[in-house]
Each structure stands twice: as C-alpha cells, then as structure tokens.
Amino acid sequence: MRLHVSVKGKRVAHLYRQAHDYALRYIEAAGFSDADRADTARQVIGRSELLADPDKGN
Numbered sequence: 001m002r003l004h005v006s007v008k009g010k011r012v013a014h015l016y017r018q019a020h021d022y023a024l025r026y027i028e029a030a031g032f033s034d035a036d037r038a039d040t041a042r043q044v045i046g047r048s049e050l051l052a053d054p055d056k057g058n
Contacts (some may be wrong), residue, residue, distance in 0.1 A: 005013040 003015040004011055005015065
C-alpha cells in the first residue's frame with residue numbers, strides 16, 4: 001500500500017510500508033526549502049491503530 005500526498009496538485013510525499021512500520025518520504029522536487037532528499041529520507045513516523053493489520057489483532 002502506498003499513499004501519495006499532494007499539495008496544490010504537486011506530489012510532495014509518499015507514505016508507504018517499510019517492514020512492520022510505516023515511513024513517510026518527502027520529495028525534494030516539490031520545492032520546499034527544508035525538504036529531505038528523496039533518495040535518503042526514510043523517516044519512520046510510527047504505528048497507528050488505523051494502519052494496523054486487522055488479521056493480526058494489533
């Protein structure tokens with residue numbers, strides 16, 4: 001599963017599953033001065049009950 005984040009029609013980030021956690025990756029080309037580089041940004045934002053696998057009983 002991958003969620004694309006867009007602001008004013010421009011894709012700025014991806015939320016994706018990385019092993020057992022979810023990670024958010026910012027896209028430098030979006031034009032933000034403080035954006036992380038897309039090839040090195042792997043900031044784990046933690047787990048959420050909304051994202052838990054219902055079959056595993058998380």
